[in-house]
Amino acid sequence: MPSEFSYVAFSLGQTNHLHLSHGQLSYNRVITNSSAEFDSLGSFVCHKPGLYAFHFFYLAQSHSGTWIELFKNTKYVCSIFGYTAHGYADAGNSVLLHLNEDDAVSLKVHPSYSTTIHGTGHVYTTFTGVLLNPDEPEHPYAKEFFSVGLSHGFQTHRGEIVRYNDIILKSNENVFNTQTGKFTAAVDGSYIFHYHGLSKTDQVVYLNLYHNDRYINSAYGHTHGSFAYAGNTVILHLSRGDQVYIKARSNHEIGLFGAADEVYTTFSGSLLAPISYDSPSEISFSVGLSHHFSSTYLIFDRVFSNQGSNAAALNLAAGDTVFLKSRTSTHSYYAEPDQIYCTFSEYKLKLAEDLNIGNQGITSIRGEPEEQTQIRVNVAVERVKGEIELLRMRSGISKQKNANIDEQMIVDLKTKATSRVLEILLSMWKLDCEKEEKKRRQTKPRPKVSEQPISTRTEDRAEIVDPKVINLSNRSLNEAEINLLSKGLKFTPTPNESNPQDLTTDIKEYTRKLRLAEYFHSDDDEVNITETSLVKNKSNFNPKKGRNALLDTVCDTLESLSTEDNTPKNKRQHNLLKSEENAIKSLLNDDSIVIKEADKGGAVVVMDAE
Known part of the structure; x- marks a missing residue:
């Protein structure tokens, strides 16, 4: 009859820095241990005969090395080695071994080499072993395995097959051919x-x-x-x-x-x-x-x-x-x-x-009667059905609970959103009121234009003198003013012609200042050429060319602009009549009125300043 567990597996790790010159390696971290046993030195001891796979990996620090050997009992099996002058060096190996009861597998430091293992709290160094196939008569299929090594040097540049010569273990003579270096699957x-x-x-x-x-x-x-x-x-x-x-x-x-x-x-x-x-x-x-x-x-x-x-x-x-x-x-x-x-x-x-x-x-379990296995299966199926039903009930309760939570969240969000919107609207209204109050206080006082009683004035009468002009003031607008205002407050009059002579004069004065700055420049003394003397007449001194080629190029380029023909090819057409230009001055100089754009419709509104 098979034992309670038909498998053995373990993984050990080392998280500390170790410096070893001899002896057997030990580990301070148990990652996994399923039915594996070890002696006082840390060797794995077999209590279930069969085919085992072992893997061991190590990491060495800079300017140090690792040389580890794996033994089955006292027989050497294989090694790993790693060294680097910079950074880190890793090394590892794997082997398949058949173990009988009480056989031991251990990892030892090579006695002629000082080994250093890198840790720092992380697991880089590991030792893993698993039972692949137990030696049990009930095992249902034939075993196919091999483990080979190279016990001599190998050199090639032609892409040859590696022909391993050291037979560590193989299940039969045909499983691995040392002449060809190939494994052949039997099943x-x-x-x-x-x-x-x-x-x-x-x-x-x-x-x-x-x-x-x-x-x-x-x-x-x-x-x-x-x-x-x-x-x-x-x-x-x-x-x-x-x-x-x-x-x-x-x-x-x-x-x-x-x-x-x-x-x-x-x-x-x-x-x-x-x-x-x-x-x-x-x-x-x-x-x-x-x-x-x-x-x-x-x-x-x-x-x-x-x-x-x-x-x-x-x-x-x-x-x-x-x-x-x-x-x-x-x-x-x-x-x-x-x-x-x-x-x-x-x-x-x-x-x-x-x-x-x-x-x-x-559907069977090795070593158990088929009827008993069927009972086990039926019980397992009913248990699974019960678990599924329980999950469904929990799912329904969870959905209802989540629905209630979602509904309450929606109510809370609506309440918070409404409160926030009202708060924002009140804040905006308050800000607008403050702006209007500030404008009202800054408005210039309108001079008195009439001594007649308020009841006889025309404040309450809105005079629509044009579809785009609304006159709410006491001022009567003439035709030129109405035509001007109907163009809108964003209308831009044609600018006056520039004077080419002014441009020439400005450029000459600017280039003279540049030459003076270069002429009087000193690393230890900054000259302010824009300062006007209080006791001397203004100097007309202008340094000659030839002192600084780069400055001469800049000044010549600027002065050439003033000599170009700046006469417009086509005389600029003004977009206002002379009477409308006079209307601009008249409206600007009248402090008794305020001109604004209507809130809606885009019309221009003329109001009294008070």
Whole structure:
């Protein structure tokens, strides 16, 4: 019978700066722990035999490095290394291992190298492990997996396939061919692949992953004067006979570092679920970025698979979301359709309680009688129906509550709006009254024009002498004044002709002042050439040309304006009669009247000043 949990998963993190010269690494942050156990030194100890995937990533500070090795019990498996003279250097690796009960997996600092880990409260350094396939007879499908490495250097510029020679683990002899460097799928299904590499000093690691002849994604790294790390992950939907392999980028000089006891360049893959068992319990996706991108939230546009250079295992509830987010919106990500470096992959580990609802057309739980499973399903269905009905009731109550709130909000808004409108209208009315009162006080007093009693005056009589002129004053308007006022208060009379001689005189005086300013100018003493002496006659001195070429050009240009023919080609036509021009003077000099434009209709109104 399977145990209570058919999966084991953990993710640990380190948030502190660490400086280590030897010994085993420890972690102070537990991100996820589902049935995983550790000893006192921090090693993962297996209590459920099966196929495990391990991922470990680190970040080193400037002018420091990281050299970490992964061990299964006392056997060396693989390494990571990172160093940079400026900024930060990251490093990571992945490996698949088969563990028996009480086997231990640990991460240790290389004894001949001082390792520094960067923290500052953020989780850059992680260690993740998951049980992919348990050693249980009830496991429904065959296992397909491999994990290989490069234990020697690799140099090419011709875009060769990387032929990994170090077999860390494989499910059978045919799953990975070391002669061709290719993995071949034995069954249709969803597979996950991880690949990592470390360049030689001051060289480039530039690897591409291919599905048959189709490019999938890339890993690139280069550090000036040091080693460089790169890696990537993808989940692919493969058919039987499909091949997956790693190829060096064409037309680039690629140099990968490797040695018998220093395996940094690895390639691992595993079957997640075959097609016949694809179901809601087998959920996975893998996406990438195929164009340049600058924003806070990463939006991937290339889908590698969709079944329903750090790593983490997470416990998620229904409705939880997981996404990648930049620390700042100024970060930019490089990508092209044939250069995909930024990826995001996820898969769901299978639970013992998961139903195998697939192409087989059955509903069952392994190790449980079918009748008992059906009862479980019926109970679950009724529970779901009850939850749905409860949600509907809550929704109805919420809608009614929201409707009442909306109605009250509308009433409140109407009340506030009405009050505000009245307040604005009163304020405008008060302002208009103040303006009129101010105008009334500033009006000049009208001289007395008649000693006759008020009762005999014609104040109350409105004389409409023209459709556009209304006379409310005691003054009688003549024909010229009426014609003038009928043109409206915005009418502009033709201006008088300018005198060319005045222009010539003004320009000569101005250029003389410019030459005097230049002649008497001193950095230590400013001369005021506009000041008129009280004891001397006004000087006619005018400095000669030739002292300043730029000033001569300016003055000549100005003086040329006065010599041009300023005589108008066509004599300007006046738009007023002589009598109407005299009417302007007469109306302007009469302080007993006020002339305004009517509020409506555009007529001109003549009123008494008092």
